[in-house]
Every structure is written in structure tokens, then in C-alpha cells.
Amino acid sequence: MDNQTKHYDVVVVGGGLAGLSSAAYLASHGKKVALLERGKLGGRAVTLPIKGFNFNFGAHAIYGRDTSILKTFEKELKLDIEWKDFNPYKARYDSGTELSHVPSNVRGLFKTKILSSPGKVVFAWEVFKTMLSIDSGEPHLSIGKWLEKHNINDDVKKMMLTLASSNFFTSEPEQIPSEVFFQYYKRIFTTNKPVAYIGGGWQSLISEFVRVIEANGGEIFEKSKVQNVVVEQDRVKQIQSGDHIYDAREFVFAIPPKELVKVFSETAIENLLSHYAAYKSSKVFVYDIGLSKRVESPFTYIYDRKNQMFITDISYYDETCIPEGGQLLQAIAYLKEDEIGDKEVLDTYKEKIEALYDKHFSGWRENLAVPRVSKSAVVQEVKWNMNQEAMPICFPDLRNTFFAGDWCEGQGQLSELSFSSAYEVSKIILNKS
Numbered sequence: 001m002d003n004q005t006k007h008y009d010v011v012v013v014g015g016g017l018a019g020l021s022s023a024a025y026l027a028s029h030g031k032k033v034a035l036l037e038r039g040k041l042g043g044r045a046v047t048l049p050i051k052g053f054n055f056n057f058g059a060h061a062i063y064g065r066d067t068s069i070l071k072t073f074e075k076e077l078k079l080d081i082e083w084k085d086f087n088p089y090k091a092r093y094d095s096g097t098e099l100s101h102v103p104s105n106v107r108g109l110f111k112t113k114i115l116s117s118p119g120k121v122v123f124a125w126e127v128f129k130t131m132l133s134i135d136s137g138e139p140h141l142s143i144g145k146w147l148e149k150h151n152i153n154d155d156v157k158k159m160m161l162t163l164a165s166s167n168f169f170t171s172e173p174e175q176i177p178s179e180v181f182f183q184y185y186k187r188i189f190t191t192n193k194p195v196a197y198i199g200g201g202w203q204s205l206i207s208e209f210v211r212v213i214e215a216n217g218g219e220i221f222e223k224s225k226v227q228n229v230v231v232e233q234d235r236v237k238q239i240q241s242g243d244h245i246y247d248a249r250e251f252v253f254a255i256p257p258k259e260l261v262k263v264f265s266e267t268a269i270e271n272l273l274s275h276y277a278a279y280k281s282s283k284v285f286v287y288d289i290g291l292s293k294r295v296e297s298p299f300t301y302i303y304d305r306k307n308q309m310f311i312t313d314i315s316y317y318d319e320t321c322i323p324e325g326g327q328l329l330q331a332i333a334y335l336k337e338d339e340i341g342d343k344e345v346l347d348t349y350k351e352k353i354e355a356l357y358d359k360h361f362s363g364w365r366e367n368l369a370v371p372r373v374s375k376s377a378v379v380q381e382v383k384w385n386m387n388q389e390a391m392p393i394c395f396p397d398l399r400n401t402f403f404a405g406d407w408c409e410g411q412g413q414l415s416e417l418s419f420s421s422a423y424e425v426s427k428i429i430l431n432k433s
């Protein structure tokens with residue numbers, strides 16, 4: 001036996017939320033697990049400590065937490081998660097000249113100025129139908145086309161697309177396939193907890209998964225990039241990382257399609273993977289600011305409808321991300337495909353976000369301690385449109401190999417897609433033995 005070869009029941013590749021949750025679940029169910037991550041654990045769910053502030057990539061917002069797969073992981077793995085529920089009464093849509101309630105619940109719906117009174121009735125009816133699954137979308141029809149086909153009036157149409165824009169993190173909500181749209185809102189409209197943040201940010205969640213993996217004898221290898229796989233007939237036999245070979249009965253690959261193609265080059269699924277690797281991702285412009293002193297505002301969430309960008313007062317919900325007396329505000333703008341990489345356009349986003357900060361958090365400039373900008377962050381690996389669909393979690397050509405991540409088939413959006421695909425593949429593996 002080769003000294004460099006290590007043997008496991010399951011090897012998980014990729015230490016983002018999908019890989020970590022899958023490894024924790026499998027280890028806690030008695031599997032001998034190894035997790036390999038090319039860099040540091042967390043992937044895109046990163047928490048960056050800078051000068052006493054903890055900047056989370058993203059608002060670490062979990063949508064519909066009471067019906068989420070993260071909730072299932074929390075329960076089954078006994079994770080210690082401190083939930084911080086979003087306050088809808090402190091949220092507003094900014095339409096330029098006026099602020100309006102966000103219709104995320106019935107009170108918001110009756111107070112919002114975005115809809116006329118007849119519009120409110122139509123919108124409530126659309127929500128009701130979605131909850132009862134009367135509508136479940138139509139294949140080959142985007143939600144934009146669906147709204148046109150059903151002659152939905154203009155302000156209701158705008159309302160539905162505004163909601164979709166913020167939930168799907170996209171500036172082109174009309175492109176979302178209608179089935180994906182209805183499947184998502186069926187769950188969200190029936191939740192009691194539409195949005196919640198995680199106390200301690202992504203890092204607290206990562207630490208919890210690591211705790212479960214290690215408590216159950218799992219091994220974690222950071223700075224271990226997987227370069228290739230050895231395939232025998234219809235199974236992956238081994239993977240290679242540097243001088244080390246890892247063999248296992250089952251493999252979970254929780255790395256994005258662009259990486260998968262490299263690792264699976266010259267295997268039977270290389271062409272299939274290339275198809276998904278060519279997909280476009282959803283990208284956003286992130287501009288977070290750490291303030292040495294709190295700037296008072298009646299609101300914790302502002303969505304600028306015209307510019308499709310929003311600000312969240314993260315520290316209102318999670319005080320662990322600031323030094324005493326400070327404040328951490330996060331702004332995110334959804335980027336259009338032709339804007340990505342265009343320096344001039346991206347610079348205008350910085351200015352527009354600063355103007356939105358000026359309008360709602362005036363005084364931020366005097367108290368600015370740390371600005372943090374990320375010009376094009378991948379918020380979800382698959383951007384929803386009619387030409388792109390989520391990647392399957394397995395292929396018939398490789399019977400012991402599974403895939404998880406926010407580019408895979410699953411429930412919800414963003415990290416919920418990572419968790420749900422990870423949960424599904426872990427269940428399949430456990431049911432095999």
C-alpha cells in the first residue's frame with residue numbers, strides 16, 4: 001500500500017457551505033469523512049475581520065428559515081445558531097421621491113404606496129394563488145412573459161418583479177423561469193420567518209460545521225487543491241491533491257462547474273460539465289462601510305427601486321460585527337451582464353451607493369472607519385434565465401460521485417441551494433449503505 005494514499009468512506013471536495021454541511025452530516029451518521037479545501041474554509045461565505053469590524057461577504061441572510069434546509073441541519077446536527085430575525089417594519093422601498101412599506105406581510109401590503117388599492121387586491125390574490133399552488137408557472141416561459149400572458153396589471157407586475165429582484169439578487173428578474181419563481185414564492189409566502197440573519201456571521205456557522213465534523217472523527221485538509229480524479233469504469237476511485245492520494249467509496253464534489261471541468265478532464269462527464277461551466281453567474285457590486293459611531297436612522301433596510309440596490313444595517317441585527325458604539329452598513333447593487341468588467345460603469349455604482357448612504361444615513365462620511373468594496377462578487381454561480389438550468393446532483397456515468405453547491409438542483413436560492421443539494425446527496429449516500 002502506498003504511504004501517501006489515505007482511505008475513507010467519503011471524500012468531500014470543497015470547503016464552502018455545501019461541502020462543510022455535507023461532510024458534517026455524513027460524519028455525524030458514522031461515515032469516515034475527509035474534506036479537502038484548496039484555500040481556507042467557507043468559500044464565498046467568508047467573514048473578514050478588519051480593524052475590529054467583521055465584514056461578511058453578503059448579509060448572511062437566510063430566507064424562510066423556518067422551512068429551510070439549514071433549519072433541518074440545525075435540528076439534526078444540533079448546531080448552535082443564534083437567529084436574528086429581520087424587522088419588516090424597519091424596511092422601506094425608496095422610489096426616488098417617496099418611501100414605501102415593503103409588502104413582505106399583510107400590514108406592509110396595506111400600507112405600501114407602490115400599489116394602488118385595486119393593485120393590492122390583485123397582488124394579494126396572486127400571493128394567495130401561489131400559496132395554494134394554483135399557479136406553478138409554465139415550462140419554457142419566463143416570469144416576464146408569464147406576467148404578460150396573464151395580463152397582470154402594471155403596478156402588480158412591477159411589485160412582483162421588485163420582490164424577485166431582491167430575493168434572487170438580480171437586475172433582470174423578468175428572465176427568471178416562471179416555474180423557478182413560483183416554486184420559490186410558494187415557500188416564502190408560507191413562511192413565518194421571511195428573512196433572518198445569523199448572529200456571529202458566516203464564521204459562526206462554519207465553526208459549527210467544523211465542530212461536528214471533528215467531533216465525529218472527520219478530517220479536514222485546508223490548502224489542499226484537488227487536481228484530478230482517477231476513474232475506473234463507472235466510479236471515481238481516487239483523487240489527487242499535491243503528493244497525496246485519497247481513495248473512497250463515495251465522493252462529493254462541492255466545487256463550482258468551472259473547477260469541476262479541470263478536475264474531470266478526460267473523463268466521461270467532461271463534456272457534460274463543460275456545458276454547465278459555460279453558464280453565467282449572478283454578480284453584484286458590494287460596498288460595505290464600518291463606522292466608528294452609529295448614525296441614527298429609523299430604517300434598517302432600504303431598497304432603491306430605480307437603481308436596484310439596497311442597504312442593510314447589519315450591526316442593528318448582529319452586534320458581534322462591530323467594535324463598541326460602531327455601525328456596519330452593507331450596500332449591494334445587482335449588476336447587468338454588460339456592466340461586468342466595465343470600469344467606468346462600476347465606478348458609477350460606487351457613486352450611486354454613496355448617494356444612497358448620504359440620503360438615508362447622513363453623517364456616515366464623518367464616521368467612516370473602514371470602507372470595503374468588491375466590484376463583482378459571485379452571489380450565485382447560476383444566473384437564472386431561460387437558457388441556464390441548475391446542474392444535476394449526479395450523472396449516470398459515475399455512480400459513486402455526487403455534486404452540491406449553489407449551482408446545483410435544490411430548493412431556494414443562494415446558500416439554501418448549497419444546503420439543500422448537500423443534504424440531498426448526503427441522504428443518497430447514507431441510503432446506499
Ligand SMILES: Cc1cc2nc3c(=O)[nH]c(=O)nc-3n(C[C@H](O)[C@H](O)[C@H](O)COP(=O)(O)OP(=O)(O)OC[C@H]3O[C@@H](n4cnc5c(N)ncnc54)[C@H](O)[C@@H]3O)c2cc1C
Nearest residue numbers: 014016017018038043044058059061226405406414415418
Ligand atoms: C456578496 C454576496 C452576498 C451574499 N449574500 C447572501 C445572503 O445574504 N444569503 C445567502 O443565503 N447567500 C448569500 N450569498 C451566497 C452564498 O455566499 C453562497 O450561495 C454560498 O456561500 C455558496 O457556497 P458553496 O459551498 O455552494 O460554494 P463556494 O462557496 O463557492 O464553495 C466552493 C469551495 O470549493 C473550493 N474549491 C474550488 N476548487 C477546488 C479544488 N480544485 N480543490 C479543493 N477545493 C476547491 C473553493 O475554494 C470554495 O471554498 C452571497 C454571496 C455573495 C458573494
